[in-house]
Amino acid sequence: MLPRPLLPRRHVLALALAGTAGAALRPATVIARERAAGAVPTTTTAISAPALIAGGGRGSLAARWADSLAAPLGQALNAAQQADVTTSTGRDGVTAANLFDATISPDGNTALVVPGAAILASLSGDARVHFDFSRWVPLLVGQSETLVIGRVDLSHSLRNLLRDRPARVAVSAPTGLELPTLLATALLGLRPIPVPGFATPESAIAALNSNAVDVIQVPRAAVGADALAQITRAGGAILFRLENSGAPASATDSTPDFPGFYAQLHKRPPNKPLADGLRAISVAASTDAALVLPMLTAPALIAEWRYAANAASTAIADEAHRNAVTVFTGADCTHAYADTNPDLTAQLALKRWITLRQADWRVG
Numbered sequence: 001m002l003p004r005p006l007l008p009r010r011h012v013l014a015l016a017l018a019g020t021a022g023a024a025l026r027p028a029t030v031i032a033r034e035r036a037a038g039a040v041p042t043t044t045t046a047i048s049a050p051a052l053i054a055g056g057g058r059g060s061l062a063a064r065w066a067d068s069l070a071a072p073l074g075q076a077l078n079a080a081q082q083a084d085v086t087t088s089t090g091r092d093g094v095t096a097a098n099l100f101d102a103t104i105s106p107d108g109n110t111a112l113v114v115p116g117a118a119i120l121a122s123l124s125g126d127a128r129v130h131f132d133f134s135r136w137v138p139l140l141v142g143q144s145e146t147l148v149i150g151r152v153d154l155s156h157s158l159r160n161l162l163r164d165r166p167a168r169v170a171v172s173a174p175t176g177l178e179l180p181t182l183l184a185t186a187l188l189g190l191r192p193i194p195v196p197g198f199a200t201p202e203s204a205i206a207a208l209n210s211n212a213v214d215v216i217q218v219p220r221a222a223v224g225a226d227a228l229a230q231i232t233r234a235g236g237a238i239l240f241r242l243e244n245s246g247a248p249a250s251a252t253d254s255t256p257d258f259p260g261f262y263a264q265l266h267k268r269p270p271n272k273p274l275a276d277g278l279r280a281i282s283v284a285a286s287t288d289a290a291l292v293l294p295m296l297t298a299p300a301l302i303a304e305w306r307y308a309a310n311a312a313s314t315a316i317a318d319e320a321h322r323n324a325v326t327v328f329t330g331a332d333c334t335h336a337y338a339d340t341n342p343d344l345t346a347q348l349a350l351k352r353w354i355t356l357r358q359a360d361w362r363v364g
Contacts, residue, residue: 047108047304050074050083053100055093055114055289062096063087065142065289066113072315076308083111092176093118094128101131106294108301111139116287117177119340123281124175125351136292137302138337139309141328142320146242146286147223147255148181149208150215151235154188154265166191170198170213174361175354180242180282181217183353184258187270187278194361209234217242217285221324242282245336246326258282273343277350280342288325290337306330 050073054066066085074082088096093115100112114133122129152167167190171178174194185192195213198204201222207213209230220241223231231237240261258278262270269275291309293302310329313320320327328336342350 047077047301048079049081049109050077050079051110052083052085052291053096053104053110053112054085054087055096055112055118056087056091057089058087060087060091060093060115062093062113062115062289065291068316068319069113069140069291069312072312073308076311077304091115091117092121094121094126097122097131097133098129100294101135104294106297108293108297108305110294111305112136112292113289114292115289116284116340119287119290120177120179120281120284121175123277123284123340123342123347123350124179124354126175133292134341135295137295137297138290138292138333139302139305139329140291140313141245141333141336142288142290142325143244143246143283143286143328143336144288144323144325145220145244145246146217146282147220148184148215148217148239148242148258149205149223149231149236150239151208151211151237152190152214152239154190165189166193167215168193168195168213170204170207170216171196172199174358177285178217179354180278180285181215183274183278183281183350184240184242185215186353186357187262187274188265205231208236215239219324242286243279244283244286244326245328245332245339273346273349274353276342276346277353280340280346281350283336283339287336287340292337309333 052066052070052073054060054063056062063085069083070085071082077083088099090096096112097114097118100110100114104110104112119133122131122133150167153165167185169178169182169185169192171182171194173196174182178194182192182194192215195207198207198213198216201218204213204216204218205222205227208216211234223238228238238255240258241255243257243259256264259269259275270278293305306329313327313329316327
């Protein structure tokens with residue numbers, strides 16, 4: 001991957017508070033060599049019974065990730081058995097994240113598998129959120145590529161410039177995972193109207209094809225050749241992909257990210273700070289799950305978990321590839337997780353934008 005810029009000062013401070021200085025940021029390969037040389041114990045009593053809290057109920061995306069990671073994590077941590085998995089209520093992970101932040105001790109025994117939906121809920125100012133995801137120690141992040149598909153007229157004709165052009169956007173909820181598409185649509189000069197009730201890619205694609213909505217947001221993995229052919233016949237097209245922390249799914253893929261798509265239309269980048277807020281919620285919406293430890297976990301324990309996360313990423317590599325998921329560990333994980341946390345100006349601009357539009361969204 002291309003070299004990443006240095007972390008902003010706020011992220012460096014957050015990592016320092018979490019005890020990640022030194023051992024936490026050592027690459028897993030270094031830890032493996034130290035183990036072989038005896039510098040890191042090959043057995044440990046500190047993490048004898050690792051546990052995972054899944055941010056969602058049984059059958060949720062976070063629970064599936066927790067199930068896939070449980071065995072390789074337990075093995076890499078030299079535990080007697082695979083990591084124990086506990087699920088929670090809801091699908092967006094907010095309940096589990098609140099529980100994790102409030103009650104879990106930083107003793108290195110328990111990690112959270114949090115979906116990007118919970119992070120997005122925090123960024124959007126959801127009243128249910130009582131956790132601070134920026135304080136957690138990221139170990140592994142899995143991201144999928146997400147497409148925005150629509151049937152909208154974005155030409156600069158006089159007719160379009162003089163009218164308030166609505167665009168119906170299929171959403172699971174107005175501030176759900178599709179929030180990035182609502183904001184992107186507004187930045188493109190349209191008036192987004194969220195149409196709730198579309199919680200699956202299949203239902204969203206069907207709604208677009210039947211002209212029930214104008215714009216949808218779906219994972220790339222859900223848009224196979226047959227689905228794309230149906231969308232094209234119905235007059236739809238792939239507009240852009242949401243920004244994430246990785247490269248496009250294919251080196252030959254010509255689908256632009258949102259800043260590239262915006263620049264094609266307006267010959268300039270989108271205006272900050274809302275564009276920075278859009279990037280953060282886009283990365284959050286593209287995050288299937290993040291494996292995190294509590295703040296103040298000891299550096300030696302973090303190092304053990306980071307080694308295990310790297311080993312687990314190798315064990316699930318084939319499954320991740322089948323589902324078009326990019327898995328980040330080590331320093332890449334730290335950067336990918338930091339991408340979900342914009343500066344304060346962008347956070348305030350995003351929450352103000354949501355507040356100003358929620359009244360209109362409630363009345364349609």
